[in-house]
Amino acid sequence: xxxxxxxxxxxxxxxxxxxxxxxxxxxxxxxxxxxxxxxxxxxxxxxxxxxxxxxxxxxxxxxxxxxxxxxxxxxxxxxxxxxxxxxxxxxxxxxxxxxxxxxxxxxxxxxxxxxxxxxxxxxxxxxxxxxxxxxxxxxxxxxxxxxxxxxxxxxxxxxxxxxxxxxxxxxxxxxxxxxxxxxxxxxxxxxxxxxxxxxxxxxxxxxxxxxxxxxxxxxxxxxxxxxxxxxxxxxxxxxxxxxxxxxxxxxxxxxxxxxxxxxxxxxxxxxxxxxxxxxxxxxxxxxxxxxxxxxxxxxxxxxxxxxx
Numbered sequence: 001x002x003x004x005x006x007x008x009x010x011x012x013x014x015x016x017x018x019x020x021x022x023x024x025x026x027x028x029x030x031x032x033x034x035x036x037x038x039x040x041x042x043x044x045x046x047x048x049x050x051x052x053x054x055x056x057x058x059x060x061x062x063x064x065x066x067x068x069x070x071x072x073x074x075x076x077x078x079x080x081x082x083x084x085x086x087x088x089x090x091x092x093x094x095x096x097x098x099x100x101x102x103x104x105x106x107x108x109x110x111x112x113x114x115x116x117x118x119x120x121x122x123x124x125x126x127x128x129x130x131x132x133x134x135x136x137x138x139x140x141x142x143x144x145x146x147x148x149x150x151x152x153x154x155x156x157x158x159x160x161x162x163x164x165x166x167x168x169x170x171x172x173x174x175x176x177x178x179x180x181x182x183x184x185x186x187x188x189x190x191x192x193x194x195x196x197x198x199x200x201x202x203x204x205x206x207x208x209x210x211x212x213x214x215x216x217x218x219x220x221x222x223x224x225x226x227x228x229x230x231x232x233x234x235x236x237x238x239x240x241x242x243x244x245x246x247x248x249x250x251x252x253x254x255x256x257x258x259x260x261x262x263x264x265x266x267x268x269x270x271x272x273x274x275x276x277x278x279x280x281x282x283x284x285x286x287x288x289x290x291x292x293x294x295x296x297x298x299x300x301x302x303x304x305x306x307x308x
Contacts, residue, residue: 001139002237003292006060012158012284014054014087015126015151019159021047021094022122023180028101028115033108039170040102046166047159048094055087079135083128090121126155133291140204140308141295146195150291153191154284157184161258161280164265164273173270181273182262185280189255192287196248199294204307206298220304235297239290247290254283 024043027034034040059068072088074081097114099105130148137143160181167173208218225232239247258279265273298308 001292001295001297002234003289004061006057007292008285008288010054010058011129011151011288012054012281013050013057014129015155015284016158016162016281017047017050017052017054018090018122018126019155019157020162021051021090021159022119022156023159023163024101025097025115025118025122028097028111029119032111033103034101036170036172037102039167039172040098042170043163043166044094044098044102046162048091050162051087051090079128079131083125083132086121086125086128090118090125093118093121122155123152126151138298139295140202140206141199142291144195144199146191146198150188150191150195150287153184153187154287157181157188157255157258158280158284160184161262161273161276164262164270165277168270168273175266178262178265178270178273181276181280182259185255185259185262185276188283189252189259192248192251204296206301206308207306208301211298211301223304224302231299232303235299236303237293238296239293244290244294247286251283251287251290254279254286258283 020043024040024047062068068084071078071081072084075085093114097111097118100107100110100114127148130151133139133142134144134147160177164173164177164181167177208220209216212218258276261272261274261276261279265271265276296305296308300308
């Protein structure tokens with residue numbers, strides 16, 4: 001599949017934003033009203049800015065972006081529609097939580113329930129994003145039990161990596177922040193390791209014979225097109241095996257670097273965690289590029305692929 005940069009920006013930015021926002025909701029549950037209005041406002045604005053940027057960028061890949069609103073009507077059968085509805089519903093919940101958590105509205109008893117609902121809505125939205133891809137039977141690499149967990153752990157890892165420097169800047173650093181970030185980074189590395197190992201070892205069950213129903217021995221006699229078309233450009237994209245392995249290694253190196261920054265922030269200086277933010281975001285971006293580039297659509301069988 002063609003790795004559209006707008007979709008990569010969407011999944012990475014919104015994932016980090018939802019991860020950060022979910023953690024802020026849990027901070028409110030554990031600690032009550034924010035001790036710093038500036039910290040609360042800054043963290044919430046950064047989370048909402050990332051979410052909004054990601055959601056807006058997702059429309060750039062649409063053929064008719066002005067018709068995006070129609071997707072909301074297909075919630076009974078479409079994970080994309082459910083994701084859009086969940087994303088929209090998260091905004092008023094977040095604004096309500098932000099108002100009471102920051103102290104703008106004096107209602108301390110509402111902080112915990114609104115914080116829980118905010119965190120749940122963030123998790124649901126990211127879950128729906130992952131289900132958009134894992135529900136597609138036509139792409140073997142995406143229809144995998146670790147697709148959704150990968151989206152969730154990367155959202156948590158990047159969100160936690162953002163929370164740490166914001167908290168440090170406002171003097172709100174806590175050991176638990178670095179621990180959560182470190183555990184999330186480890187989880188992201190483990191999930192991707194088993195995901196990549198599984199898709200490499202898994203059988204490619206779709207063939208020309210199964211696609212046509214003509215039995216074994218089917219082969220392509222003539223190419224269907226003399227020039228490239230939309231399907232070939234969007235769904236026929238392929239990355240060389242050796243390049244994919246290098247990029248996978250880069251993902252692990254970046255995750256380890258972010259994890260090292262988290263550990264050193266506890267052992268040496270909390271400011272070191274500033275390096276974890278770009279490392280974790282870069283790891284998520286490369287991982288997401290590979291997620292699309294390594295995916296092979298069954299339509300590739302029509303254009304000469306033997307298996308998919």
